[in-house]
Amino acid sequence: MTESLIEETRKQLRREAQGAMSLTIAFIGVVNGLFEILHRLGAAGVDDIAKNAAMDAAYVRRWVDAAYAFGYLDLDGTSFHLSEKGDMMRPSHPETLMPIAIGSVLSTHMADRAAELMPTGERPGEKVLGERKTILPWFGAMLEANFSGLFEREISPRLSVYKELDKKGGTVVDLGCGNGWYLRALAKRCPGIRGSGIDGFDENIRRAQHLAKDQGFSDRLTFRVGDIKSFAQEAPVDLIAMNRALHHVWDEKESVFRILENHVLPEGAVVIWEPAWPDNPADLREPRKRPLAVQNLGEHVQGNHLLRPEEIAEAFRTVGMDPEIHLFSEGAEAVIVGRKA
Numbered sequence: 001m002t003e004s005l006i007e008e009t010r011k012q013l014r015r016e017a018q019g020a021m022s023l024t025i026a027f028i029g030v031v032n033g034l035f036e037i038l039h040r041l042g043a044a045g046v047d048d049i050a051k052n053a054a055m056d057a058a059y060v061r062r063w064v065d066a067a068y069a070f071g072y073l074d075l076d077g078t079s080f081h082l083s084e085k086g087d088m089m090r091p092s093h094p095e096t097l098m099p100i101a102i103g104s105v106l107s108t109h110m111a112d113r114a115a116e117l118m119p120t121g122e123r124p125g126e127k128v129l130g131e132r133k134t135i136l137p138w139f140g141a142m143l144e145a146n147f148s149g150l151f152e153r154e155i156s157p158r159l160s161v162y163k164e165l166d167k168k169g170g171t172v173v174d175l176g177c178g179n180g181w182y183l184r185a186l187a188k189r190c191p192g193i194r195g196s197g198i199d200g201f202d203e204n205i206r207r208a209q210h211l212a213k214d215q216g217f218s219d220r221l222t223f224r225v226g227d228i229k230s231f232a233q234e235a236p237v238d239l240i241a242m243n244r245a246l247h248h249v250w251d252e253k254e255s256v257f258r259i260l261e262n263h264v265l266p267e268g269a270v271v272i273w274e275p276a277w278p279d280n281p282a283d284l285r286e287p288r289k290r291p292l293a294v295q296n297l298g299e300h301v302q303g304n305h306l307l308r309p310e311e312i313a314e315a316f317r318t319v320g321m322d323p324e325i326h327l328f329s330e331g332a333e334a335v336i337v338g339r340k341a
């Protein structure tokens, strides 16, 4: 390597390190409500920000310096106000950048756990996600902010299954529903449907119930705690959805796919949305697919792994269903629609 290439590489890695620093500072502002407070106050001094956010002023002073350094805040005399970038970090901003900050610190946490566990091979499971009490409450909101726009702008208009559902109405089950954003989006898209969400984590169910009520959907959407692996209900439904949940139960895929096939009506469909693990390792170099490799390391710690769309299609065929693969986000996201043959 030449001297100038060494210097260029060093500079590049330092720029990348600063990107990570910037997101850790944004993370603190998101989870402690500081961006929202600053939006409400307009311009404020450190003590005012601390008082309104009910935070320690000495910590807030350090955070404000760092948020200013990275361009989230601007300074006018001794008063700070949000820059345009800082404003977009507000979780309530319609185009919020919040999931980038939460995802960045979550990846760091998973990387730290992977580094620690690699010598023994231990895989502690999904409880790892709950180890950081600042991250867990934001997980559902992060997924919603990351994926509801993609669903509304691209997935829902392109897939005929949603047009059919809108036309005939009916019932939908969302297995592994998280905070319930998908059923809320679907209820908005298809006014004639009713939905029920199932999740193994009771905090998610409480959150989903609260958000559905808050947004006026509680007469059409219900949520309950349950295990996908033993899901059962008497009446089959028009659509079963599983968004980013199949890889959590892939160890029992044979029985899960039998459950899916048993619970969908003959004219209905099962829609599975998963990150798309590429067939060709060289694809992982594509900027849009790189994060899949980092996610898969975190999934490994949790006892899971990401799936290739074709593996999911094959699982549909084993229960006599016809799969159709649709790719989005430059091939990083896959939606596989299965219908009874």
Ligand SMILES: C[S@@+](CC[C@H](N)C(=O)[O-])C[C@H]1O[C@@H](n2cnc3c(N)ncnc32)[C@H](O)[C@@H]1O
Pocket (backbone or CB within 6 Å): 140, 143, 144, 175, 176, 177, 178, 179, 181, 182, 198, 199, 200, 201, 204, 226, 227, 228, 229, 242, 243, 244, 245, 248, 249
């Ligand atoms: C990555 S999150 C996706 C949440 C939601 N579908 C979304 O797209 O925002 C996976 C969800 O599956 C749930 N889950 C994982 N294994 C489950 C199981 N065996 N039974 C029920 N829920 C499960 C988790 O609690 C979590 O909410």
